[in-house]
Amino acid sequence: MLTRRAVLWLVVVALGLGGTTAHVPAQTAPPPTETITLDEARAVARQALFAGRFELAREIAMGLLQADPEDAYAYGVLAAAHSRLNDPRLARAAARLSYKYSTTPQDKFGAARTAASISYQQERPTVSQAWLRVAATHADTPSQDKLLAQDYRKVRAANPFSFNINLSVAPSNNVNNGTDNVLEVNNGIPTQGIFRNSSRALSGTVGTLDVRLQYRLRATDQSRTTATGRIYTRRVELSDSAEALAPSLSDGDFASTYVETGLNHQFALGKPGNSVTVSGALGASWYGGERNYDFAKIGLARSVRLSPNSQFSLRGGAEQRQSTVSDLRDSHVYTLGAQYSQKLDSGARVNLGLTLQDVNGDFVNADFQTASLRASYTFGKQIGPAQITAGVTLGYTDYDQYRLVSPVAGGRQDTSVYGDVSLFFADYDFAGFAPTIRLRSGQRSSNVNRFDIRETTISLGIQSKF
CATH class of the missing domain: 1.25.40.10 (Tetratricopeptide repeat domain)
Structure with a gap:
């Protein structure tokens, strides 16, 4: 308990209630009880x-x-x-x-x-x-x-520093992009070759960690410059059956790491919501415990707001990869992509994306072109306990020339189709992080049947609600 008169006197003095402090009589006796x-x-x-x-x-x-x-x-x-x-x-x-x-x-x-x-x-x-x-x-x-x-x-x-962390653990029936075939067939003709067990589809668990960092160096109403960084790592644990099938392989043979650091400069151009981004980055890649290649890349992107609920972006990039294994594996990578996003009146969102890539290398098997088309639909309302996104990805890769033991007539052509469903359980969060489940399944078909693969993966991860 506190003395009422003492507290009220403090309030009168400090808040100026009932007149000025000059007329408050001096307290010469202890306050009442x-x-x-x-x-x-x-x-x-x-x-x-x-x-x-x-x-x-x-x-x-x-x-x-x-x-x-x-x-x-x-x-x-x-x-x-x-x-x-x-x-x-x-x-x-x-x-x-x-x-x-x-x-x-x-x-x-x-x-x-x-x-x-x-x-x-x-x-x-x-x-x-x-x-x-x-x-x-x-x-x-x-x-x-x-x-x-x-x-x-x-x-x-207000924070100049931002980060995004994606962590997932995924049981998979094909952690090494291996084939289900036993006999080698090119263009429908058996070669009498037999695939080694290490080339067969191996089951196991894949863990990935993707950390993206940004630090805002400068910002105005019209532009923003940021320093960027990224660390991506993938680790594999082979199942007992995979180890029995290919005892010469270890988990580390499929480990990969990708690191980059760069700068982005974005500035407004045209109507409100329209912008241009110029970027550059340096980095390196490791695979199987060995440094694979170093790279330098530049990019240019244009984003246009078509309406309050729709956005279109176009991007292009060039990358130089310097192999640490052999000069023959050096390559130039050119990428062109387009993305369209539309939010519907129901709250659902539709995304369409197209990516074209041209890879030029001195090594015959490192010279090819790819195209991929992806469409996804995010439901506007939660279904049961989950927010659901469904998507499909179509791909095509063409090698003008391809060589195994001998050249493959007509080169190599791959087609692929993958479907995926992601569930985000926003109501079951801790500290603003909620669990996600992603099911991805599909196959790739090739005239070189070593690259015929089927894969089904269930990924468990976490995602921020904010």
Whole structure:
């Protein structure tokens, strides 16, 4: 309990209630023993914060802590007061203690949001995002989810640093892109060759980690320059049956890693929503534990907003790959792509994409052209517990010349078709991250039957709700 007269006198002095402080008589005797409840004192502290009397709010909060050293509300008041009194260290400490001593999910949620707000005001957006993730662990209503999404968008826009992490684990019946065939057949004619077991389809589990980083170097209303980085790694664990079929192979034979760093410069051009992006990157690739090639690439993209709900983009790129194995495996890669996205009145989204690629290399088997077409549909409403996206990808690859032991007449031509369904369980999140399941199945057919493959993969991953 706190002395009522002492608290009310502080309010009169600080908030100017009932006249100026010059007419307040000096207190020469101890204040009366009349008291107010802790809840009343908390209400006065809150009023002081709203009135901008931060020193008064701090004093009342300190009085509350004398009565209860684990008063989460008092620490919340201290956090807000110290933040406005330009004492960030004490503000952060009070915010942590407010969260620590909160006892209900609702109070934990509020304390974490307060800590996030203080970090944002102190221009510590990454810390603010972390606190919002903590708040998400205590959110249990749609309105709380909506508040967090709004807060997170605001903080993310202010943060020069951003990252995106995709992690998946996928059981697969073909981790090595192997064939189901036993006898070698080219253009429908048996060659009397027999595929080694290491070329057969091997089952196992594939784990991937894809980390993309961005740091905004400069931004205006019309342009933005960012430094970028990416690390992609793929690891395979062969099943017992695969190890028995091909004992000479190990998990590391199928491991791959891709690393790049670069710069992007985006600027507005034309109507609002239209832009151009110029990019460049350097990097390297590893496969089977050995460095495979180094690369340098440049790109140019044009994005046009066709309507408030539709977007079209066109991109082109050139890449030089320098093989670390043999100069014969050096190659130039030229890419042209187009993407169209349309949001429907139902809330559903349709995406169509076309990619053309020309790979030129001195090695005969590293000179080819590819084309792929992808269409996807994201349902506007959740179906049961999941948000669903379905897609199909068609592909074609043409090698003018191809050589195995001897040249293949007419070269090599591959066609492929893959379908996939992704399910995102947004209602089962933790800290704003929710599980995903992706089923992908399809096949590739070739006139060189070594490259006939069938594959079915079920990927388990996580995705951010924000």
